[in-house]
Amino acid sequence: MKTFIGIDLGSTTTKAVLTDENAEILGRGITNSRSNYDTACRVAKQEAMIDTRLTLCRRELKGDTADDAGKLDELLTRLELGFRLEQFLEQLDDLEQTCRQQITGDRFAGKENAVGEVLTAVFEKLRGEAPAMYAPGGERKSDFFRDIAGSRYLTVAEETAKEAGVPFDLLLNVYDKSIIEVENRPPSDDMRGKFLRSLNAVVKDAPDFGVDTGMVEKAVKAALEVELEEAYLVGTGYGRVTLPFSKEHIRSEILCHGLGAHMMYPKTRTVLDIGGQDTKGIQVDPSGIVENFQMNDRCAAGCGRYLGYIADEMNMGLHELGPLAMKSTKSVRINSTCTVFAGAELRDRLALGEKREDILAGLHRAIILRAMSIISRSGGIADEFTFTGGVAKNEAAVRELEKLVKENYGEVKINIDPESIYTGALGAATFAHRALN
């Protein structure tokens, strides 16, 4: 099967989208960009391949079977979770091995065995916790190995080291030296093995679902057999120039965002993208071709990173900001979208006794006001209007945007795709498809 790949190398995350010959999305993959775009690109692509296999399984299974009770969906979810568990355990083993190799040098002298034993206990515990995280309905802090394994490692290692009377900083030291190495190690290629192991586990439970296990096995195996040919690849995003892509394989992210938004919502005429370090206002014609654009200049005030900084200042998680801001009953005016000044304004308002949620609502409004200025310079908002980028997932930002769009441009249909983070990669995949078709 011919596939077309789009990769968006963003400042925070790297995304990949695979499409088939009909330009239908087969799979999406995302990973943190690290400081290593090469690995990020490879990991995102592999994640998209995994997602593609699941899509192919779904196509095989659902081909001619009605799934009224949603049983096949549940089965596929379990298949994916089983796969993710396998993948997590594989990386956890790698992390353990790498950590062990770091127990050398003067600072470990005489404590090698003690540190080794703590590591054994820590990783045993982490492995033990893993199945629950990947059970249906299980909760994970993030989808990235570094975030999940890192936070649990630090907590468990601190406790275990204390009990064993081993200095925690030694455990911290081996982890710090290992995590980047593990993260940047090319992912193992044993995708098929992991899928089959997961399949075995799922099939074992299959009687509960009341589906034909023979049919499931046959379908999954068939999906894994499909040969995926990489027909054309297009890269975009800030990291694009660091990749060994030739010029014809590179497109500007502005064009990719425009086209990606058009693919998601063909009636799109204006696109707003708020990413980690840029905000873009893009006007597209009815076929998704960019007619005009504006973006933030020189400084990333009011972009995604601004929210990250505010979250740090408030000692909150990035994803907690929106929900808290939604609780606001009055909006506090924040004038500055300068990331640094906003920190000062934030502390000033807190000192004045304003509520955190009200201040946050004001900060979200400040970001959107800045975005509105960029859009207006690109030519305003025309119907339909598609909002993309990481900030589009923030409900408080969306609420402010809806208000301001209505005040300034009247009734406009606003589209936000839950997968909008993949807009640039989808545009790139579409360019890849168009390059050969």
Next chain:
Amino acid sequence: MSTVITTPKNRPDPRDAAKDDSMIKQKEMMARHFDKITDAPESGQKVCATFVPGNLNELIMCFDFANNLPEVNAIQNGLRKKSGQFVMEAEKLGHSEDVCTYVKSDIGMMAKGNLAPNGKPFPDPDVLLLSYTGCFTFLKWFELLREQYKCETIMLHTPYEGDGKITDNMRKYMVKQLKEEVIPKLERVSGVKFDIDRLRENLRRSAKAEDDLVYVLESAKKRPSPIDAYFGGIYYIGPIFGAYRGTEEAIEYYATLRKEIDARIAAGLGPVTPEGPMGKEKYRLVTEGPPNYTNFREFWKMFYDEGAVVVASSYSKVGGVYDYDGFRHDPDRPLETLAEYCLGVYTNRSLPQRVDMLVDYINEYEADGLLINSIKSCNSFSAGQLLMMREVEKRTGKPAAFVESDLVDPRYFSAANIKNRLESYFQMIDQKKAGASIKGAAA
């Protein structure tokens, strides 16, 4: 203490290998220009400081002044990577971040010893001649300089072409100022009696060089264009916008340049870039606004690496518009012609006039679109640029784009951001062209 890195003298610059005769000639002319000014205390020549737009070089020469142009100094400091420290020095002295960075570079340079590119100090000017007021900052700039030098200051007020034309009243008003204010004061400071025939001779020489300059600028109508009218254009306008207009040297320079361009046309060659001849011409652009000088080569490279050539630019008209409506200095109407020259400077034209000009350039030079480099600290250019962009897009149907930087403040040049926008713009042009050819084939 700051370290200033300078290229040792007498070592041949390897980049000269790729330079044409005209470029080497021009470099020598610039060196002589600065030597003339810094040698003034010894030669006994008096110094007049005046701005590039609307400069009255032909008149100034009638009084034997050496002509020192502060923006040229700021540009030199930008190109030589010195303006950053000067700008910050001026900020230390109390000038705000939003002030024109030419001004701040100048003020900072004065604070740091006021050294010319030849390493010698600039002498204090004997007279400040503000002959163009289309840029309001110039007024304030000279106010600061007057405070510093406590010398004679002459202001020639240039009415703005708000209604899109030069009226008889404007011309008379300016000629009156020349007769009653400017010339008597220049006579007094210099001790030289004004000789109108000498002015006529200077003007005659100006017109001759201007003919060749226009020929060179209009050569960009050819495909491929033998010149880059923005980056290369900066070099081409140097002598005519500065202290050489009205001299034999300028005539020679433009004659040499014209010959070189003719040779390029005959050979079917594109422009010369700092890295040698440009590759295949892929995009033809009209630009609006000044370039960035602190990262001039880096900025230019973003164009020629992509095969983009600028075929016409408004910036190369900032010191006088010669091509668009055929203006030439006219020795038969010496004072009137000086008035018209000042009035016709690009930034003294109304926004509708500027739009007309850009639209006509796009059509006449068969450009693919308009690119605006919006300068953070230059209101003369930046005010109204977005409106102009929309209007030009609407009237030509060609895509336009907007990048932002600054004249000589290196803090406002974000290479990744600008490159991203430029590449997007070039790809937009590709898409437009592809779309047009599909539509064309379908029709």
